[in-house]
Amino acid sequence: MSSQKLIQFFKNSNLVSQKAAEEIASTFSPKEIKKNSFLLKEGRICDEYFFLENGFIRAFANDIDGNDVTTNFYSSGQVVFEVSSFFNRTVSKENFQAIVDCEGWYITYEQLNNLFHSMHDFRDFGRSILVKGFSSLKIRMLSMITETAEQRYDTLLKTNPEIFQQAALKHIASYLGITDTSLSRIRKEYTKK
């Protein structure tokens, strides 16, 4: 696997130069994740800052009743890691599982910190990844409060159609904050329109 896409990913941020992007990318190691296997399991400390080059990953947590709740979906071109576990070196409450065969590149916490020290521009890049994740969660939170389940479904369908091609409906349902039964009904009503 060539690291072209990884280099391009850094460059697209407009926060690092071509040369820096190449140098940063050279510290990443390739990684494959077979369908259904895990990038991270709950109870472990997240130690991989993973760029997903292709494939699809679902993050989920288990609530008190043991129900599996989808916390996020990741498609190619995104950075995948559990922020709190990774930076605080604490055990993760979430699982990250490959929904299809995945390929990508990773560095460890130690390597990331070394990069932050040696490559000045990369710090801003790292921050922008954090800020982006935070912002999209805020938007999602606001939509949970102000929109109906059908509106949230509609938005997700339009903005992230790939999720519907990859993930099981029950997993999309918990991501939307509803039961699979409700999602099924919403889809039924929706196709009528």
Place this chain on the structure above:
Amino acid sequence: MSSQKLIQFFKNSNLVSQKAAEEIASTFSPKEIKKNSFLLKEGRICDEYFFLENGFIRAFANDIDGNDVTTNFYSSGQVVFEVSSFFNRTVSKENFQAIVDCEGWYITYEQLNNLFHSMHDFRDFGRSILVKGFSSLKIRMLSMITETAEQRYDTLLKTNPEIFQQAALKHIASYLGITDTSLSRIRKEYTKK
């Protein structure tokens, strides 16, 4: 106002030394916010990284129908700023309003970046603030999905009782993702128990 609490706040993170904490604190300027006035108004770029020494602040956004939705509450000892607007230099969709008279300390975006350059340890501190905010939002999101309105009310009452002493019920209601009518009903049922 003495900057003792500000210095202590940095030290408590265990990410900066006493000396560094003093130096960092010395770049902050004091700021008062009178009850009902704004730290940030939507449409403007957030340029203040604000440490709230005492007082209480509510953040809110307006949805499509013009309803005011509380996005967060901040009590003393917290850093108050809109992450996306501040770091991306984009206009804010949120308002930050003092609920009571507030006092605190702030630095601008430029000053913060200068500090990041000159004070190496402060970067980790800055990141920890971001990570903390992100994590608590994730927890809140999970509770929105898995818990009933009454459970969320109960949790908020136990973990942040000061909110109920400071904020109007309708503002707490939208923070919990329900209407003020529902919150009133929940409180009624709740006191029966």
Place this chain on the structure above:
DNA sequence: TTCATTTCTTGCCATTTGCTAAGTGTACCG
């Protein structure tokens, strides 16, 4: 292929929550 498992849909009913509007109490202002 066949069988078993999982996923998805559907129907019925209960529960939660929202919407609207009215009523009460309180604070503030002239």
Place this chain on the structure above:
DNA sequence: CGGTACACTTAGCAAATGGCAAGAAATGAA
């Protein structure tokens, strides 16, 4: 003092969503 505004509660009804269970469809394994 009266009046207005605002916050909160309450009631009745409607809409959204959940829980449960049964059945259909898809998937995967032997």
